[in-house]
Amino acid sequence: MNNKVNITEDDKILKKYYSRYGGFWVYPDMLDYCYLVNPYFNRSKIIDEIQDNFRMLVSEYPAGMAVNSKLASDCWNVKEEYIIPGNGAAELIKALMENLEGKVGVVRPTFEEYPNRMPDERVVTFVPQNDSFRYDADDMIEFFGNNPVDTILLINPDNPSGNFISMSGVHKLAQWCEDNKVRLILDESFVDFSVGFKDNTFINNDILEKYPHICVMKSISKSYGVPGLRLGILCSADTALIAKMKKQVSIWNINSFAEFFMQIYPKYREDYELTCEQFIKAREDFEVELRKIPFIRVMPSQANYFFLEVLPPYKPKELCAILLKEYNILASACLAKKGIEPNKYMRIAVRNHGDNAKFIDAMRKLIK
Known part of the structure; x- marks a missing residue:
């Protein structure tokens, strides 16, 4: 009996990125919809103040x-x-x-x-x-x-x-x-x-x-x-x-x-709270557009990501590989998640309005 696992090209290309666990600045044009961070607070002047003190901080x-x-x-x-x-x-x-x-x-x-x-x-x-x-x-x-x-x-x-x-x-x-x-x-x-x-x-x-x-x-x-x-x-x-x-x-x-x-x-506490309000609005707008895509089922979320059931004609691995190869968008196919049916769901981060618009545009182009 042959128990050999069939490793597809989609598996290989996704593993190349998923196994990094970060460090994606080496791909400056890639949109990271896999890892989950606040897309707004790092624009605050708090980062400018850290940058102004870089030499002191790196040497102490x-x-x-x-x-x-x-x-x-x-x-x-x-x-x-x-x-x-x-x-x-x-x-x-x-x-x-x-x-x-x-x-x-x-x-x-x-x-x-x-x-x-x-x-x-x-x-x-x-x-x-x-x-x-x-x-x-x-x-x-x-x-x-x-x-x-x-x-x-x-x-x-x-x-x-x-x-x-x-x-x-x-x-x-x-x-x-x-x-x-x-x-x-x-x-x-x-x-x-x-x-x-x-x-x-x-x-x-x-x-x-x-x-x-x-x-x-x-x-x-x-x-x-x-x-x-x-x-x-x-x-x-x-x-x-x-x-x-x-x-x-x-x-x-x-x-x-x-x-x-x-x-x-x-x-900068007030800045932070304002960015959280800004983020919630971005998520609400993103959800409205996601629900218009016919090959995904969007689950409600109070976080900075959405859990999606991928529907025919796609499967998550295939869809994530296409997004990566054709649109330079990295999303999680949830391949290691326990408690769910394999290759049925994916998770996408919520980013700022501009990035989210690019994600929606890519998904619309994949409607068959």
């Missing part, structure tokens, strides 16, 4: 954890003992997952960086039984009430589905977790793209203290559009866990550019 050591914890505390208005800054959320995800015991409950499809840090036998998976991968707090409580775990992961909005649970729903889940001695990991990396974002965060001293076993993760790279700085934060009123993790990460885990970003960010 950054400060240690104590100083950077104070800076993060000032930026996100959380007590120093409740917050740890990391070399991107990825560093903090690794450290956090290594400190967990028992089973972890996840909703799939999801961001696999968390479950990838655990052996398969410790991961309990809930897959929503509907064609748009929608779920709420009650669905999670029912499933994990019948399938006990020690930790529950909620990415809100979720990646790639864009599913969003309201604050009241997250509070309900958080209280259920506290009552049942379950730790809740809440990843808010995309919450600032949701409608009413100022009121949608758990990064708040009173909330953290109300649910002392919750851990709230936030990728500054994605929300603020500065992935090159490698910055993320984790917040929890579990001070023993936060203190332990601060000792586990490297002594200089934050570079000078990320540290300087935190030093100056408070004076």
Whole structure:
């Protein structure tokens, strides 16, 4: 019996880009609809100020954890003992997952960086039984009430589905977790793209203290559009866990550019909030045009991406390869996502109005 996998040209060309995990500045004319960042805040004068101090920052050591914890505390208005800054959320995800015991409950499809840090036998998976991968707090409580775990992961909005649970729903889940001695990991990396974002965060001293076993993760790279700085934060009123993790990460885990970003960010806070409002409008306009394309089904999203079901005459790998080869647009065919039917869905980022118009134009040309 021949078990050889048929590697197509589409597979080869997509793997060439997907396996890079970034560094796409070597392709300056390519539109990156694969990786997810705020397309507006990096136009703020905050970047000009960093650039003006480039020589100083590149030639100086950054400060240690104590100083950077104070800076993060000032930026996100959380007590120093409740917050740890990391070399991107990825560093903090690794450290956090290594400190967990028992089973972890996840909703799939999801961001696999968390479950990838655990052996398969410790991961309990809930897959929503509907064609748009929608779920709420009650669905999670029912499933994990019948399938006990020690930790529950909620990415809100979720990646790639864009599913969003309201604050009241997250509070309900958080209280259920506290009552049942379950730790809740809440990843808010995309919450600032949701409608009413100022009121949608758990990064708040009173909330953290109300649910002392919750851990709230936030990728500054994605929300603020500065992935090159490698910055993320984790917040929890579990001070023993936060203190332990601060000792586990490297002594200089934050570079000078990320540290300087935190030093100056408070004076650009209003700029940031305006770009989030600007982004929400761009997403709404993009969704209107996407829904006019007959060979995709667009799922609702409160994040900076859309999850699409690809319909005949195309398949995701084929469609993503065509977009790349013919239009220099890179999109994710979701080839490694668990919990979904293979080669049926794709995820596209939301960029600025001009880039989104180019994406729509390319898709219109592919209507048969």
